[in-house]
Structure formats: structure tokens, C-alpha cells
Amino acid sequence: MKKRFLITLGFLVVLSVPLLAVVPVAQAASCNGVETSIDFHCDDYTTDSISSILLYIISFMAVGVGIAVVVGIIFGGITYAASDGEESKAKEGKEIIANSVIGLFLFIFLYAGANFLIPGGAFNLNAKPPAVASSSPSTKTDTDTDADTDASSKTTIPKLKNVSNFRDAGAAGGIKSGILYRSGLLADASKADKEALAKLLDGGLVIDLRTSDNKSKNGKDPKLEGVAHVDIPIVGTTNYTKFVDGKEGEKASAAFGKALKAIANADGPVLIHCTHGKDRTGWLTAMAMYAIGASDSQVMTEYMKSSGQTAGKNVTKDMLNAGLSAVKKKYGTVQKYLTEGLGLTSSDIAALKKKLAA
Numbered sequence: 001m002k003k004r005f006l007i008t009l010g011f012l013v014v015l016s017v018p019l020l021a022v023v024p025v026a027q028a029a030s031c032n033g034v035e036t037s038i039d040f041h042c043d044d045y046t047t048d049s050i051s052s053i054l055l056y057i058i059s060f061m062a063v064g065v066g067i068a069v070v071v072g073i074i075f076g077g078i079t080y081a082a083s084d085g086e087e088s089k090a091k092e093g094k095e096i097i098a099n100s101v102i103g104l105f106l107f108i109f110l111y112a113g114a115n116f117l118i119p120g121g122a123f124n125l126n127a128k129p130p131a132v133a134s135s136s137p138s139t140k141t142d143t144d145t146d147a148d149t150d151a152s153s154k155t156t157i158p159k160l161k162n163v164s165n166f167r168d169a170g171a172a173g174g175i176k177s178g179i180l181y182r183s184g185l186l187a188d189a190s191k192a193d194k195e196a197l198a199k200l201l202d203g204g205l206v207i208d209l210r211t212s213d214n215k216s217k218n219g220k221d222p223k224l225e226g227v228a229h230v231d232i233p234i235v236g237t238t239n240y241t242k243f244v245d246g247k248e249g250e251k252a253s254a255a256f257g258k259a260l261k262a263i264a265n266a267d268g269p270v271l272i273h274c275t276h277g278k279d280r281t282g283w284l285t286a287m288a289m290y291a292i293g294a295s296d297s298q299v300m301t302e303y304m305k306s307s308g309q310t311a312g313k314n315v316t317k318d319m320l321n322a323g324l325s326a327v328k329k330k331y332g333t334v335q336k337y338l339t340e341g342l343g344l345t346s347s348d349i350a351a352l353k354k355k356l357a358a
Contacts, residue, residue, distance in 0.1 A: 065107045072100030158196035162188040165277035165309040169285050172302035174294030176358040180263065180270050182285055184277035185210070187219030197271070198224040204268030207259055209234050209280040218275060228266075232259045234280050238313060240323025243283055244330060244341070257342035259284055260291065264351035278306035278315050283323060287342065290334045291349050292357040 073096075080093025160166050166183035170176050181200070186208075189197065201224060208221050211233040221229060234255045235248065243252045263270050274280040282303050289299045300317060307314045324334065331337040338344045344352075 062107070062111075065104065069100045069104045072103070073097050076100065158200060160189065160193045160196060162190045163193050163197075165306055167305060169288075169302060170356075170358065172298055172305065174289045174292065174298040174302070174358060175356045178269065179356055180272070180285070180288065182277055182281050183271060183273045185214075185218050185275050186221045186273060189222055194222050194224060198227055201227045201269050201271055204228070205230065205262065205266040205270045207232055207262055207270065207272045209255075209259065209272065209274040209284065211235060214275055230262055232262070234274075236274060236280050238279055238319060240279070240283055240319060241326040243323055244326040244337070253341045254343065256284055256287060257344055260288060260338075260342060260344060260352065261348055263288060264348055264355055266355075276306075278309070279319075282306055282315060282320070286320065287334075287338065288352065288356060291338055291344065292353045 076093045076096030076098075078093075079096060080090055083089035083093060157168050160183075163186055164184035167181070168177050169180040169182050170178065186193075186197070186206070203226060205228045206221060206224065208215075208229070208231050210218070210231075214236070223229070232255050234252050235242075237243070242248045243256065259272065263272070272281050272284055286299045286303055289302065300320065303315060303320050304317065307316075327334055327337045327341070331341055338349065339346075
């Protein structure tokens with residue numbers, strides 16, 4: 001009996017080694033802006049952080065099940081082999097082997113069921129593509145031509161540890177990459193984050209859409225060396241009709257128009273942000289895209305990238321569509337909203353196209 005126990009224990013120790021391969025390293029990390037004590041590599045995927053965490057849990061369980069099945073089969077085989085013709089021992093060994101195999105198939109069945117029932121699959125983790133070198137604006141001189149507004153230098157999008165929902169707004173198409181960035185609040189940016197942003201936005205502009213109440217609660221923007229800063233406060237809401245209708249809509253429209261003009265006239269790259277970087281920032285980005293002729297599909301694709309990226313309520317297609325419906329009801333078209341509602345002139349729109357159009 002003692003010998004059998006030592007053999008089984010030895011197999012458990014040997015088979016437990018692969019478990020270390022799926023257990024994430026215990027170290028401080030960030031999961032889409034939320035500090036975690038374990039590095040789940042959330043930033044490696046375009047999907048939500050919950051899915052990436054679940055992947056680690058299921059991977060852990062899968063290895064555990066695999067170990068249990070192998071050990072069960074080995075132990076059952078040992079029990080059966082050591083029965084020496086004793087019927088009860090032989091039966092016990094067979095039952096252990098059978099139960100181990102049944103457990104394996106049950107786990108496979110449950111995994112397949114979850115993958116089928118959950119929309120998009122239980123683990124629909126899409127790895128983020130490697131950062132693509134893209135154009136960023138260069139300083140214009142007296143000898144520059146219109147074509148020189150496209151940058152000759154290459155830019156790599158940095159990963160920011162403490163800035164949520166940060167991305168290049170040009171990644172979805174419509175807007176050229178390396179020109180317009182967006183994010184949640186910058187107040188919690190680490191030293192490395194601030195250095196990366198200062199390098200990325202050198203000679204450019206940060207537009208903070210938060211109100212004074214937001215800043216009192218969440219903190220002011222840090223100073224980025226070589227980067228200008230402007231405050232254009234807009235009251236945040238998930239009901240985008242308030243960006244269009246009533247007195248609130250008039251104030252918001254004037255502010256969004258001012259922000260679009262600031263983007264058009266900025267010397268370098270521009271970062272726009274609010275608290276979570278999804279509602280005010282999302283609407284402003286959508287209007288910038290419409291101003292340069294982006295399609296509904298391109299606008300919606302870029303907008304929906306905020307889903308699952310912040311601690312706040314997720315964005316939905318209905319939220320953006322509700323705002324666009326209010327625009328069309330009041331102004332007829334988005335283009336009339338840009339000119340009559342936001343106060344953009346033909347020169348402003350031309351400047352936006354020159355700066356942002358891909």
C-alpha cells in the first residue's frame with residue numbers, strides 16, 4: 001500500500017509541472033485600466049478583460065482535469081493490476097478508469113456547450129495586431145506643399161499602463177493613423193505613460209472634454225512636455241440626444257464645434273479624452289469622422305471599440321444611433337448638423353479633411 005501511495009504521489013508531482021505554464025505570473029499589472037495583482041495579459045487582446053481572465057481560469061481547470069484524468073487512469077490501472085484476482089478490487093480499478101474517462105468527456109462537452117451558447121464563443125479572444133508604423137505630422141515650413149502635411153516619420157502606438165481606452169482613432173479606417181488619438185482620463189498616468197504620450201504627441205495638442213466637477217473628482221490632466229493643452233468642458237451623458245436637443249444640446253454643440261476646430265488647427269497629433277473616453281470622446285470622434293466623409297460602418301466600428309474597455313457602462317450601437325436619429329430629425333443630415341448645429345464652416349471642414357482624411 002505504501003509503495004502504491006509513493007508511485008501515485010510521484011506521478012502527481014511530475015504531472016503538476018505543466019500547471020506552472022498556465023498560471024500567470026503574480027505581479028502588479030493593469031487589466032484595461034484596472035490595477036490587478038496578477039498579469040492576465042488583457043492588453044494583448046482586443047476583446048474585453050473578462051474574457052482574457054476567464055481564459056486563464058479555464059486553462060487552469062483544463063490542466064487540472066487533464067492531470068486528474070491521467071492520475072485516475074494510472075491509479076485505476078494500478079488498482080486493477082494489484083487485485084490478484086480479487087473481484088472487488090478489479091471492479092474498483094475498472095470504475096476508477098471509467099469515471100476518469102467520463103469526467104474528461106463531460107469537461108469537453110461543457111466547454112463545447114459554453115462555446116456554442118455564448119455569442120461569439122466562450123473564448124473569442126482576438127490578439128491585437130502588432131503596432132503598425134504609421135504617418136505622423138511633421139512641422140510645416142515655408143517650402144512645404146499640401147502633400148507635405150502627411151508625415152514622413154514613423155510612429156508606434158505605445159501601451160499605457162494607467163490610461164484606459166487609449167487608441168489611435170484611425171485604426172478603424174476613415175481617419176489616417178498617427179493623427180487623432182483618444183482615451184479616458186489622464187490624471188492617473190504613470191511616469192512612463194506621460195513620457196510615452198509626450199513623445200507620441202510632441203508638438204501636438206491634448207483636448208480635455210471634462211467639466212470642472214469631473215476634474216475635482218478625478219484629478220487634472222498632467223503636463224506633457226512639448227504638448228499644448230486645452231479645456232473644452234462638456235457635460236457627460238450616455239443619452240446622446242442631449243448632445244443635440246434643448247439648451248443642453250446647444251451648449252454641447254457649441255463645445256463640440258470648438259473641439260473640432262481645435263483638432264483641425266492643431267500643429268501636430270491630437271489626443272481627445274473625457275473620463276472614460278467613450279461618450280463625449282466617442283461622439284466627438286464620430287463627428288470628426290463624418291466631417292471628413294467616413295462611412296456609417298467605419299464610424300460605428302471605431303465607436304464600438306470602447307465596449308469593455310472601461311469601468312463605466314459599455315457603449316452600444318443603440319446609444320450612437322439614438323444620437324444620430326436626433327441629429328437627422330432636427331437637421332435632416334449629419335452634414336447640416338456639422339454646419340448648422342456645430343457651427344463648422346466650409347473652411348473648417350476642409351481643414352479637417354486635410355488633417356485627418358486617409
